Every structure is written in C-alpha cells, then in structure tokens.
Amino acid sequence: MTTTPTPAPTAPPRAAGLRGLRERWNDLPRWQQWLWLVPVVALLYALPVLNPPLITTEPGTNFPIALFDAARFALLAIGLNVVVGQAGLLDLGYVGFFAVGAYVAALFTSPDSMVWKIPYLWTLPLAMIVTMLAGLLLGGPTLRLRGDYLAIVTLGFGEIIRLLATIVGPLKGQVGFQAVGRPPGTDSTGQPLFANSDGTTWYWLVVTITIVVLVLVGNLERSRVGRAWIAIREDEDAAQIMGVPTVQFKLWAFVIGAAIGGLSGALFAGQVGFVNNQKFDVPTSVLFLAAVVLGGSGNKVGAVVGAFIVSYIPNRFVELAGYKYLIFGVALIVLMAFRPQGLLGARQRLLTYGREAYRRLVGRPDQVASDDPMTAQAAGNPGGTNGGPVR
C-alpha cells in the first residue's frame, strides 16, 4: 500500500487537479502516507455497517453483498493487472482461473461433490495452488506467443474451462454444487458468521485479503520481478538482451495472476454458496479486462477503482443493469479517445529504495509525473504492441 498514489482514488479524473493531489501525496513522508491510509481503510471496513444514503445500493441490491461483489472483483482485477497491466500479456481467458478457484472450493466442501471434504478456509490456499498449476499448464506452451496470438489462445482456455464444467460429469454442469462451505463460527443468536444472505463478514474477509495481496504485489513490483515485467511489456527483445529471462518471468506473471484469480473465485463460491457453469463465460472475462483498462492498466490501485466501478454501477442503478455491456462499452470508447491510459494511468514504482535515490539525485522523492495523453499511448495499450516481431 505504500505505493498508493492517491488517498481518494474515486476522485474524478481531472488531470490537473489529480496531478496536484498526487504530487502533494507523493511528497509526504512515508509514515504520513500510512497514517492517512488508516482512516481510509477504517472507512472501507465500516461501509457495510454505515450503509450511507446515496451510496447505498438498496433497495435494488443488498448493500453488503454489493460491497462483497465489488471487493472480490477488485481482488481479481489486481491479479489480472499483474498479467495484463504489468507484464503486458493480453489474457482474455482470465475467467478460467476464477472458475477453477470457484470449482476447487465447491468440489472440496459441497455435499454434492464426490471428492473428500476439507474445511472451507483450507480451500483458499488449495484453490491458489491448483490455479497456479493451471496457469503453468496454460502458460508453459503458450507464452512464446505475443500480443494477439496469446489473446486468442487465452480466450480459448477460458472457454475450455467453461465447457469442461459442462461436459465432465462430476463437475455437474448447470446443476452445479449447492451448499458450498463457509468459514466456521456462529454469532450469539446461533446464526453462522459467514452467511450466504449477508455479505458483511464476507466483505471484511475479502477486504483484508485484498489489502494483504496489494502489499505483496507491491513488494513484487518494487523488485527485480516487477522491473522484469515492465521491461517485458515495454520491449521484450531488449529486456532479454539486458539479461531478463523473459519466458521465466512471463510465466511467473501468469502464475501469480492465476493464483489471485483463483483465490477470488474460491471466495465468490463461498459467499454465494452455489457454483455451476453459468457465471464463467467470455463476457465476464471481458468485463474483468474492462475493469483493469478502465481504472488504468498497469496501476494496481487503478485496477481496484475500475473493478469497483464495473461491479458497483450495475448494482447501484439496477434499472440500468441490463444495459451494462452497452454502458461500459461506450464508456471504454470514450475513455480510449480522451484518456487512453485509463482513469488513473499506468503507474509503477519499481525500486525498493527509489524515494531516497530520487531525493539525492533530483531533490524530490518521486519520479516526475508526466501523464499527458499525448505521451501516454503506450499505457492505454494493454496488448503490448511491444515493437518486436511476433514469433
């Protein structure tokens, strides 16, 4: 979270105002940044209880459940941002990993499945491991492809997962799995703490996990791993000639993104309590991608903001929900025309000790912001036409 560029990411993207805010934020000492984040995080946790008017999605949608939806969407967008935004690998089949995670949770906890049962919370790490293996399986043979070719293969992967769920008998197709497990615990009235009908506790769980994931992904970003990803995105051939083992790091991006997607899927399965083959189609996958591109591909906070918007708006304005693909489609076209880098724009800090270094070299703690749209074309281009020939 140390790399969060703005304290209030939902602020409208008025470039100049936002940049001023961002610069002031960046000039704060790090401990002050952390301090500012405390009330923001506290507010996040309090949201489902406060249920503030205007913001609330009721009566259309239960507000805590809408928040849970937004949170698990945000978690997933962080994972997809690693793949698409950081490493520049256009993944159109990310929903496949989400599905694998959901099915792992269902298979190992639902009474409908034939697999032996384990406690629900154990399925979270298990889902991550299984999706990582799925990521290896998909990435190993395909990551030599670039750009559009990779996009097509991943699109196929997403469909294969969905069709497997339909065709393979034990995965029970549309019938699906009822009564997926939940974390243990009951409240004073004997109701389970994590009920399918109430999203509040689930929301808290997902927000907590999301914060942990944000910190860990931030650690990776400010290391040779994050630098390798961005270098691959910018110019894969040059990266390799500078000593980056590109295939290895692309695989890592895929595997880490997959694990986060699987984690989100397992949480989704637990909260809804029901998994079948209906929620893992291509439009869903494209919606995931839209969230990342909308918020700012290559910016993990942007991905969170984009995910929140994409999941919150159909819940808040239920009467519009039927038009959500139309609305997001138009919104994306407008965005690409006027702000191709997304709402927050690509932004990464790739050095653990960057602040000290910049302060010594140029007298200020942060990289020079230059987000004018003329020069930010590359950021709005998640497919990564990275200059190199397609092999």
Added chain:
Amino acid sequence: MSAPDQEPVEGGIVAEVARMTPEERAAHEAAVAEVVAPEREIAVAVGDTLLSMEDVTMRFGGLVALDGVSFDIRRGEILGLIGPNGAGKTTCFNALTGVYRPTSGQVLLEGAPLGRRQRFQITRLGIARTFQNIRLFGEMTALENVVVGTDARHRTSVLGALVRSPRHLREEREAVEKAMALLEFVGIADRAAEKARNLPYGYQRRLEIARALATEPKLLCLDEPAAGFNPAEKDDLMGLIRSIRDDGYTVLLIEHDMRLVMGVTDRIVVLEFGRKIAEGLPAEIRENPAVIAAYLGVPDDGTA
C-alpha cells in the same frame, strides 16, 4: 560529463556537485568511478584475447551477410568496427551478442564458445550492448532502466522479493547505488526521475550506455552511439567512451563517423560485403588502399 545545455535541478545531485570545492568534486568523481568500475573476475589479462570471432558466416536464405569473418577483441581496448552501408557490421554485432546464431564458425568469449545459449545468458556471461535505434523501457524512469541492467547479476527469487528477504533488500540497495553512480558517470543524473521516453535524444543514448554498463559486462558493444549527434556532442561521447575504457571495460564500437572512430579507437576492423578487408591501427587503416577503395570507390581501369 554533465550535459551543458541543461539547467541543474535545484536540490539535485548536479547542483550539489556544482557547489563542491574542487577537492570535494575530485573525491566525489573518484567515488563514482569506483562504483562504476567492474568488479568481475575476468580470466584473461589486459591485452589478451577476450572475445574472438572464428570464421563466422551468417546466411539469410541466399544472402551471405557475413562471409568467414575472423577477428579478436583484446581486453582493455576500444575496437572499431567500420565499413560502408550494408557491409555486415550490424549482422556481425548481432552474431557476437547472441541475437543471431552463426550459420557456421563460432564466437568465443574467454576461450569458451557461446554455443546455443539464450540471449539473456550471453548478457550474464558478460557481453552487453546498446541499440542503433534506441530501445529503452519508455515507461520506466531513467534510474529504473539502469536498475534493470543491474538485475542481470541479481539472485533474488520471486519468493524472496515477495517477503522482502534480507538478500533482496541488500541487492536493491546496492543496485540503486550502482545505478545512481552510472547515471552520474554518463552525465544524466539530473533527469534520473523522468520516464525514459520523455528524455532528450542525447540523454536516451547515454542512458542506453548506462543500462548496458549496469549488467557488468566484460565487453561493451556500442552500435552507432553517436548517430544523430552534433560535433560537440560527439566530442563529449568520445570522452565518455574513453573513460569507460579507462575504468576497465573493453569496448567494441560500430560507428560511421570517421573522425570519431579514428579519434577514439585503439584498433579497427573494416568490413565490406560481409568480408573483413582490413584490420589494424587507425593510422594504418587510414592509409590502407583496400579501405580507401571501399569507401571512395576504385576507378575503372584507371580511366577515371
């Protein structure tokens, strides 16, 4: 080496150096050179053969781009590789940096063939290069670009980075120190915090050199580093290339500009139509009839 046309940034390192007394500045520059100098163990002594091209031929379909080219690069020298357009200079360059695999013949680094190694492994063996058409990581800052170069020597695993292991933190700190010194060394420290794509052209060229040096190469290959430079900038660059050599690096230089090549190189290899037509000291090359013919053309039967 700081560029003359740039206002020093207030509070930055350039302004700080400008405020130093001459003694302090000398000490500072020595400290920078110390960090920049390669620490690597190199098997061959100064003056011995570091890299040799042995009868290297490159064919692309029917086109023979390199035809049995052999030459040595000796440790500690600046070797110039020149030739008219299309002579095979860049092909030669790509063959010895591992971008192409020779059709026949081989490239030996410290006596060991490069073989079928991947490009990133060849970089780790100790051959670094810059690009004729600049290929920086545009969305990264100048400092980050250089740190990517240092990563070639880093051993932190993904897990280590995830949990910020002590080795990771140590490597990060050393990498930033080294990258800062390199930026100062090539003279672009004042714009370390800017994205590479926003840097002026001359800065981008220098940044490429800094990034290549960050990989701690035994051999630094510069592909037309002065392309697009004016005479004053070319003089600056000659000074930089010399100070790179003086710091203990070996340099291979492809360049069109004869004044620069003659002024900075220790030895020169001349290619024409994929063949080596001459090799020797700059003064010898200048007088070599084959070279003069290649550059100026030969009269037909003395009738011209």
